[in-house]
Amino acid sequence: MKKFSVCIAGGGSTFTPGIVLMLLDNLDKFPIRTIKFYDNDGERQKVIADACEIMLKEQAPDIDFVASTDPEIAFTDIDFVMAHIRVGKYAMREKDEKIPLKYGVVGQETCGPGGIAYGMRSIGGVLELIEFMEKYSPNAWMLNYSNPAAIVAEACRLLKPDSKVINICDMPIGIEERMAQGLGLKSRKDMVVRYFGLNHFGWWTDIRDKDGNDLMPRLKEHVAKYGYGPSPEMLEAAGESQHDDESWKHTFGVVKEFYPLSPDMLPNTYLKYYFMADEVVAHTDPSYTRANMVMDGREKHVFGECQKIVEKGNSEGTTLEIDEHASYIVDLARAIAHNTNERMLLIVENKGAIANFEPTAMVEVPCILGSNGAEPITQGEIPRFQKGLMEQQVAVEKLVAEAWSEKSYTKLWQAITLSKTVPSAKVAKQILDDLIEANKDFWPELG
Numbered sequence: 203m204k205k206f207s208v209c210i211a212g213g214g215s216t217f218t219p220g221i222v223l224m225l226l227d228n229l230d231k232f233p234i235r236t237i238k239f240y241d242n243d244g245e246r247q248k249v250i251a252d253a254c255e256i257m258l259k260e261q262a263p264d265i266d267f268v269a270s271t272d273p274e275i276a277f278t279d280i281d282f283v284m285a286h287i288r289v290g291k292y293a294m295r296e297k298d299e300k301i302p303l304k305y306g307v308v309g310q311e312t313c314g315p316g317g318i319a320y321g322m323r324s325i326g327g328v329l330e331l332i333e334f335m336e337k338y339s340p341n342a343w344m345l346n347y348s349n350p351a352a353i354v355a356e357a358c359r360l361l362k363p364d365s366k367v368i369n370i371c372d373m374p375i376g377i378e379e380r381m382a383q384g385l386g387l388k389s390r391k392d393m394v395v396r397y398f399g400l401n402h403f404g405w406w407t408d409i410r411d412k413d414g415n416d417l418m419p420r421l422k423e424h425v426a427k428y429g430y431g432p433s434p435e436m437l438e439a440a441g442e443s444q445h446d447d448e449s450w451k452h453t454f455g456v457v458k459e460f461y462p463l464s465p466d467m468l469p470n471t472y473l474k475y476y477f478m479a480d481e482v483v484a485h486t487d488p489s490y491t492r493a494n495m496v497m498d499g500r501e502k503h504v505f506g507e508c509q510k511i512v513e514k515g516n517s518e519g520t521t522l523e524i525d526e527h528a529s530y531i532v533d534l535a536r537a538i539a540h541n542t543n544e545r546m547l548l549i550v551e552n553k554g555a556i557a558n559f560e561p562t563a564m565v566e567v568p569c570i571l572g573s574n575g576a577e578p579i580t581q582g583e584i585p586r587f588q589k590g591l592m593e594q595q596v597a598v599e600k601l602v603a604e605a606w607s608e609k610s611y612t613k614l615w616q617a618i619t620l621s622k623t624v625p626s627a628k629v630a631k632q633i634l635d636d637l638i639e640a641n642k643d644f645w646p647e648l649g
């Protein structure tokens with residue numbers, strides 16, 4: 203089998219070690235000859251890279267490894283770029299979350315004004331990665347999961363329409379893993395799903411097993427009681443091994459509050475930021491947001507473990523784990539490399555997949571993925587409620603991409619005003635003006 207060369211862009215990400223371990227665990231399905239890391243922060247990347255180099259030597263000494271801040275070194279002779287950058291890092295995520303909260307508005311990484319601010323930083327970073335890939339490895343594909351994926355995907359459509367980029371989010375995958383567990387299935391892959399929406403803004407309409415049996419009634423019964431959280435029986439059987447993070451536990455469980463709003467479908471968790479905005483704000487500590495939790499939790503853990511590996515010179519006893527959940531990245535790469543025609547939820551241009559929705563919207567729908575890229579599977583017409591919500595949200599996402607490209611203050615003000623999370627144009631302007639000040643090193647100057 204051909205061996206592939208992979209560049210992980212955002213080598214210094216907290217997700218990099220888990221993804222490297224996952225790639226090592228899948229070498230039989232996706233053989234690798236080279237792994238390169240690219241990051242524009244060499245110091246941050248070095249901690250992760252030095253530890254990963256040790257783990258690679260232990261488990262797969264034949265794989266060449268390079269970590270660099272030089273795009274020519276990192277992007278030359280590459281088959282796949284796996285992109286997970288965070289432009290502005292956690293310091294800017296913290297501002298994205300805290301500035302809207304000052305005005306009583308949801309402060310979140312990808313939803314509302316925080317997601318818009320992050321989008322205005324990410325667009326330039328991701329487009330630059332595409333340019334590096336196309337310059338140094340023109341036949342390569344980019345598998346992008348840098349957030350905010352909805353806005354990044356729209357910017358790719360608008361500004362790099364012919365580039366070989368696949369945009370994907372792991373949230374439906376994470377939720378489907380929980381559904382499968384609840385149903386007692388071995389894997390989420392034992393389910394065939396129909397789903398429609400925008401990224402972090404969608405609904406499952408049909409879920410069946412491989413024999414075509416309808417699984418929705420059992421899932422609905424569970425979600426009505428526990429959201430995507432575990433039932434008491436599941437908790438007892440699994441101990442606390444589910445997702446241990448309190449904040450995620452809450453996000454999965456709280457779905458039961460808004461599921462009855464449209465009980466014919468199963469909603470994505472992040473709809474809580476739109477349907478429960480007031481409660482989310484009321485329950486958020488504006489001086490200690492999710493960014494603080496992640497810096498104190500995942501970032502400290504991953505960087506601490508990497509430092510220990512480097513000091514000891516081996517990975518014995520490390521608590522770094524294979525990110526099983528990220529194996530969808532191998533499925534993606536294999537689908538393109540081996541034309542597996544796998545069915546996956548991807549973020550693609552609508553072009554009629556949702557019949558009664560804007561053809562140029564970047565929607566999240568099941569697709570068949572092969573060596574020519576993604577072919578969306580038609581989801582038919584969607585109801586007025588979801589259509590109305592999605593029309594508002596897609597306009598926000600398109601206005602952000604246009605505001606970045608045209609350097610337009612007015613379009614960005616319109617985008618923030620239009621977000622369902624924001625109460626008025628006046629509040630939108632106050633938030634925008636604070637965000638401009640905080641982002642002056644990252645955003646284009648707006649006129």
Ligand SMILES: NC(=O)c1ccc[n+]([C@@H]2O[C@H](COP(=O)([O-])OP(=O)(O)OC[C@H]3O[C@@H](n4cnc5c(N)ncnc54)[C@H](O)[C@@H]3O)[C@@H](O)[C@H]2O)c1
Pocket residue numbers: 211212213214215216217218240241242243246247286287288289290291292327328346347348349350351370371372373
């Ligand atoms: N799509 C999904 O479902 C999904 C799931 C999980 C994480 N993510 C995304 O993955 C990314 C990484 O998350 P994290 O929490 O590990 O962040 P992180 O801050 O730990 O890592 C991001 C890395 O990107 C680097 N970086 C920033 N700008 C860059 C640029 N222009 N060029 C090259 N490198 C750059 C940073 O230096 C940093 O090392 C984020 O965008 C996050 O939102 C997406």
Ligand SMILES: O=P(O)(O)OC[C@H]1O[C@H](O[C@H]2[C@H](O)[C@@H](O)[C@@H](O)O[C@@H]2CO)[C@H](O)[C@@H](O)[C@@H]1O
Pocket residue numbers: 311312349371372373374375376377445450492496527
């Ligand atoms: O607040 P963070 O940094 O922990 O997570 C933000 C990301 O959350 C999503 O990924 C989740 C996934 O949905 C869930 O099932 C679980 O496994 O954790 C993941 C994050 O650790 C989301 O899809 C991303 O886009 C967010 O960036």
Ligand SMILES: [Mn+2]
Pocket residue numbers: 351371372373402
């Ligand atoms: Mn996501």
